[in-house]
Amino acid sequence: MTVPPRLTVALLGNPNTGKSTLFNALSGARALTGNYPGVTVEKKIGKTTFGDRPVDLVDLPGTYSLAPRSLDEMVAVDVLLGRLPDLPRPDVVICIVDASNLERNLYLAGQLLGLGRPLVLVLNMADVAEQRGVTIDDAALARQLGVPVVRTQAHRRLGLDSLKQAVLQVAGQGPREPPAIFPAPFQHEVAQATRWLPGLGAPASTAPAPVASALGPEQRFLGERLLLDVGGWLEQQAVQHGGPQVAEELRQSRERLAAAGCPVPVSEARLRYGWIREQLKGVASRPATRPTTFSDRLDRLLTHHIAGLVIFALLMLLIFQALYRGAQPLMDLCEQAQGVVQGWVAQWIPPGPLQSLVSDGIVGGVGSVLVFLPQIVILFLFIALLEDCGYLARAAFIMDRLMTRVGLSGKSFVPLMSSFACAVPGILSTRVIENRRDRLTTILVAPLMSCSARQPVYALMIAAFLPATYWFNGWLGLRELTLLAMTSLGALVAVPVAWLLKKTFFKGETPPFVMELPTYKWPSLRLVLTRVYDQARAFVLRAGTLIFATNVLVWGAGYFPQDHSVANARQAELDQLAETVAEPLARREVLRQQLEEAEAADPAGPGTNSATQELAELNATLAEHDRQASELNALRAELLEQSYLGRAGKAIEPVVRPLGWDWRIGVGVLASFPAREVVVGTLGTIYSLGSDEQGLPAALQASRWPDGRRVFTLGVALSVMVFFALCAQCVSTLMVIHREAGDWRWALFAFVYMTALAYVGALLVYRTAEWLWPGA
Amino acid sequence: MVAHTIPLEMLQTGQSGQIADVSGESGLVRRLAEMGLRPGVSVRMVQPGRPCIVAVEQQRYSLRGESEALVLVEVDS
Incomplete structure (x- = not known):
């Protein structure tokens, strides 16, 4: 038996017509997502069958009209005309329309008829429309337009079979005569x-x-x-x-x-609506009265000047908490799993370059991709829910007033707020912004928001170099104030940056000042979960591979070209020694923690004498172990110093000297490229501390230039923090920008402008601090 | 009584009228028409402000009064 040839079917419709629901109902979960080359438009193709006919169902972005203003909008036209190399011309076009607003929806349908391709018109939500008193004579409409008309209730999966039949029925038909919408002089000019x-x-x-x-x-x-x-x-x-x-x-x-x-372009609307009125004469009617719907009553509350704002703020707080704290246990789990796997690797592969590659390069690289998934899943769960029930447009409405001040629209708010947790899901969520210029501006400023990966850097610097000074009876602390300043710095800088971007690169096109607010409805769990899954999958497959590759590269730069055999032998010796003194080692950990807690509870307290004494005894017992450990750490520091990464750090020292940095900080910044928080660990290695990060503040304080001056002054600490607050030192973010903007030059631009900002900011704050508090 | 014509965003809550004219940058005028805001249709102010919410049939739109396009409404008396 021969398999009938594969059909390509394109699905198109106005926004909020239930198009995504219909797409999912028709194609199941087996959709391939990707980007069309060079644009920010999502490519979505469902592999399915209609009857026994295999079908590629192409989902095109919701649109009111096929009048391409940009390359992004041209994609739909290119798909429909079969002008893309890897996608055949659709055999059938499905145009889904909202039955309760037939007149406007037929505007797009009229344009699609002009393509001359076989077309099926889908009246979705006709049941709701009829409840509202709209009547439509399907058969008459089909006669008028010359295409099959099918009713569906996509969310209940009703009418799908007749739709599939209609598609198969028209599939073999040849080209059809487009409707005569434009007058003769116009057609003559078109030919010209x-x-x-x-x-x-x-x-x-x-x-x-x-x-x-x-x-x-x-x-x-x-x-x-x-x-x-x-x-x-x-x-x-x-x-x-x-x-x-x-x-x-x-x-x-x-x-x-x-x-x-017939003046261009305004007469197009006049002519098309005239044609629509002709088609609908005697075919459809709508009620004269306007009942107040449930949606209207809900809107009175949700878009209210005060109540609406309060509800919005509470919702955002909930999302942010879920991202910031809810994702933490899952992210910890990811890291623990990574540790377990690395343990296995150490057992199975002898120490050497291969073990290091697998353990630190590959497993570490996979871990650094997976660690983003909890936040991505949580954010998209919320966004998909809010979007599907209709609230997201209201959120954009509420935030519009604020966001227009920087030249953006309300739709940019949720992506920017999410970027405070992590810019990666934040940038992915800019897909809700359909205006390309707004979307790119939002993508480019999103990494300025202070993400959670910057917190460890602030925490380290603040703990080491800022005194625990308090004012107003302890209500206002210097450390907390500094943390607040660093966390808000990026957002403050983003305001003029966004304004500048809108004035320069993204000039000309006004942000959409009109937006449709869809009717509220219950979200479809199926649709929400599909969206979350698609996002997570797309991130892992597209950005994840690049993030992983960069991880391996940075690992290689930090490992080669030195010979690690001596260090590995020492490590083995140390591990053996540690096994013989396992008990005192564990006991010392416990004691240290107890003492720390006691000190935290009562800093002025005398400390428990017995514990202090026990600790001293343990230290004496473990003296040999500690000596070997610190020797190994020194060896590792030396290896890192001589690696390609270390050499690069030394090479850039002249560049970072004006910021008050030495080559060690330079290496830390370079090594933190895969993830910002890595700088803490790298500084630990470089200061010969191994994995003992608790000693890091003290080690930083003790660090000296060759002439004996302290490396880390208050000014240097501030300059490091400001640099990290503003820099784009995060390969994941850059890879996601590359993927979402559809052009690596935008990622490069983000890197260059943010690094320049970070450098200037760090330089300014360093010079100012040195001038105000010399040598502090 | 003479019908008076005012910019759409100046309608009061609950007030309605017919769009008399949409003028301004031609691309925006067409975009509004594509979305269903065009001369001849009835609009009702749901919530004034900037942006405001207006209703056309069952559709609700959020609109920001911009200098680029002016929607004039003939107020129903």
């Missing part, structure tokens, strides 16, 4: 304009214009768009391709049309 279409027909003016009636549907569609979309994507391409004379020809063409009574 097709000469300028890049990549179609003969180049430029030498060719005679084809006759309007001889145009193929694809040429006619593109010609219409070229003529109608003033300054749109096709015009930009045509002018780039054919030079300024094309712009002039188009201008004259449009002038002739204006003289003939």
Whole structure:
């Protein structure tokens, strides 16, 4: 038996028509997601079967119209016309429309009919529409438009079979005559304009214009768009391709049309709605009265000036807490699992480059990808829930007033707030912003928000170099104040950065000042979970691989080219020794912790004498172990110093000297590229402390320049913190920017501008601190 | 009584009218039309402010009064 040929079916519709629900109902969970090359548009293809026919269902972004203003919006047109290399032209187009707002939804349907492809019109939520008093005569509508009309309730999975049948039925039909929406003079100008279409027909003016009636549907569609979309994507391409004379020809063409009574582009809407009114005559009717719906009553509360704001703030607090604290146990679990696996590796592979590669490079690299998953899953669970029930648009409405002050719209708020936990899920969540310029601006400032990975750096520096000074009876502390300042610094800097980006790179296109607020509904758990799964999977597959590769590279730079055999032998000796003194070692840990707790509870207290004495005895017992451990640490520090990473750190010392840093801090910054918090561990290694991070503040305080001056002054501590607050020292973020912006140059730009900001900021704060408190 | 025409965002809560004209940057005017805000349709102010919420049939829109586009409404008396 032969397998019938695979069908390609494209799914298109206005936003909030239930398109995603229909897509999921038709394709199940087996959807492949990716990005179209060079754009921020998500590519989603469901592999499924209609009857016994295998089908590739292509989900296109929700849109009100097919009038591409940018490359992003051109993607849908390219897919529909089969202009993309790896995607065949759709055999059938499914256009889903909201039955309770047929008139507006048919605007897009009319444009799709112009493509001349077999089309099926899906009336979704017709039940809700009928409850509201809307009546639609399906058969008459199908006759009028000349396409099958099918009713569905996608959320209840009703009507799917008749939809599949209708698709199979029209699949074999040849090209159809597009509806005559535009008058004759217009069609003549369209034929003229097709000469300028890049990549179609003969180049430029030498060719005679084809006759309007001889145009193929694809040429006619593109010609219409070229003529109608003033300054749109096709015009930009045509002018780039054919030079300024094309712009002039188009201008004259449009002038002739204006003289003939159909000014471009406004007459398109007039003509299309006129056509729609014709089609719907006697086919659909709607009630004269407007009942107050449940949605309206809910909106009175949720968009209220005060109550709405309070509810919004509480919700955001909940999301933030879930991200910041809820994800922590899961992230700890990830790290523990990583430790366990590394333990196994140490058992199975003898010490050497291979063990280090597998343990630190590969397992560490996988761990550094997986550790993001809890936050990504939690954030997308919330976002998908809020979006599906209709609240996300209200959240954007509430935050709009604030965000417009920096030239963004309310939709940027949730991604930016999430970036305070971690910029990776934050940047992924910018997909809710459909305006490309707004989205890119948000992506580029999101890494400035102080993410949780910066906290360990602040904590270390503050503990080591800022006195525990308190004012107002202990209500206001210097350390807490510094932490607050560092945490808010990035957000404060983001305001002028976003404003500048909107004034320079992303000038010209106004952020959408109109937004539809969808009707509230119960979220579909299935849809929510599918979205969360898609996000997590896309992150691991797309950004994860790059993050992993960078981890391995940085591991190699820190490991090679030195010979680690001496250190490994010493490590083995030390491990053996540690086994013989396992009990006192464990006891010392417990004692140290007790003493620390006692001191924390009562800093002025005398400390328990018996414990102090026991600790001294234990230290004497473990003297040999400690000596060997510190020798090994010194050896490891030396290895790191001589590695490629260490050499690079020394090479950049002249660059970081103005910030008050020595080469060790330089190495720490370089090594922290895979993840910011790594700087703490690297400094630990470099200061010969091994994994004993508790001694790090003291080691930093004791660090000296060759001439005996202290390396870490207050100024240096502040400059390190400011640098980390503003820098893009996070490969995961950069990889996600690369993936989401669709162009590695944006990632490079983010890195360069943030590093420049961080450098200048660190320099300023260092110089100021040295001037105010010299040698402090 | 002479019908008076005012910018959409100046409607009071619950007040309604017919869109008389949408003017301004042509791309924005068309975008509004694509979304269903065009001359001839009835709008009702749900919540004034900047942005405001208006209703057209069952649709609800959040709108920010911008200088780039002006929606004029003939107020129902």
